[in-house]
Amino acid sequence: MKKGFALIGAGLFGQRHAQAYQRHPLVDFKYVCDLDAARAKSVAETYGAAAYTTDFNEIMADPEVVAVSVATPDPAHRDAVVAAARAGKHILVEKPLATTVEDAEAMIAAANEAGVKLMVDFHNRANPPMVAARDAVARGDIGRPSYVYTRLSNTIAVPRDMLKWSSQSSALWFLGSHMIDVVGWILNDKPVRAYVVSRDGILKDLGVDAPDFHVATVEYESGTVGVFEHTWILPDTYNTVKDLKIELLGSKGAINIDGSHNRTMELYTQQKGAFPDMLVPPFGPHLTGFVLDAVVHFVEAVLFDKPVLATGEEGLANTKIISALIEAARLGQPVQLPR
CATH class of the missing domain: 3.40.50.720 (NAD(P)-binding Rossmann-like Domain)
Known part of the structure; x- marks a missing residue:
């Protein structure tokens, strides 16, 4: 029914x-x-x-x-x-x-x-390469995770044109919240300490009151170190609206994820080249795509x-972490992250 x-x-x-x-x-x-x-x-x-x-x-x-x-x-x-x-x-x-x-x-x-x-x-917890990475880590395929590099960024069109409320958010909230969540989920680990750098100016010159980027170095309970890079200033000519990469290095192997430039399809017009997203959009009338x-x-x-896929309590933990990362950028010094 x-x-x-x-x-x-x-x-x-x-x-x-x-x-x-x-x-x-x-x-x-x-x-x-x-x-x-x-x-x-x-x-x-x-x-x-x-x-x-x-x-x-x-x-x-x-x-x-x-x-x-x-x-x-x-x-x-x-x-x-x-x-x-x-x-x-x-x-x-x-x-x-x-x-x-x-x-x-x-x-x-x-x-x-x-x-x-x-x-x-x-929804990245339902994203096939993220699910596969979590399973690989849990099986011990790469040994003990040591280092993670994560990038999720957007072209400048997103804060300038697509999000009318971008001045009330940031690339860290809009994009970083995804990656802080999914990396912790893949590792089954919690972040405990971070140092963050942020700069502004490019977006503010366009009337968007938000930082241009945040770059965070994050330490986890296990000793794993992650670097998170999130920006809203990729050029309009970029061939995808987002740039999503994860590199995970372990004691016995590595995992590389390309969530944006995987070239499953390449489209070239007289104006520009593009790599259409094959994972997000639904194709046909059915329930396809991880979103x-x-x-x-x-x-x-x-x-x-x-x-549920992610609880309210997990959402609260994510909000506390992102808030602490923003404070770390303001202070210009490392901060302990809430547990």
């Missing part, structure tokens, strides 16, 4: 949630909610939602809705998540869970009090009482 799901926040990634709900055979896609009524209407019509609204309280009042996705901008998750919990709805919230520890704790408290599931959409797969994890957690 189908159950009612709804989407709050119909932007770029919200539409991925809409695709998953439209395609899942056990989902009755009830609502799309967005402050932009025209966008809410368009996304609802495109992905087959029964209704659209600009007021999420309409969704909360509908007893047929059992779960919601919250895909509003990074700093704007709390109100919708807390309202959904109080209305007894299960919740899938985009990463990062919050950009303040206070907001993250409030959301977890509301979900716990209501007894509803709260999943943070760290939609992560939403399926949520649907099955709700319908069959399965564990």
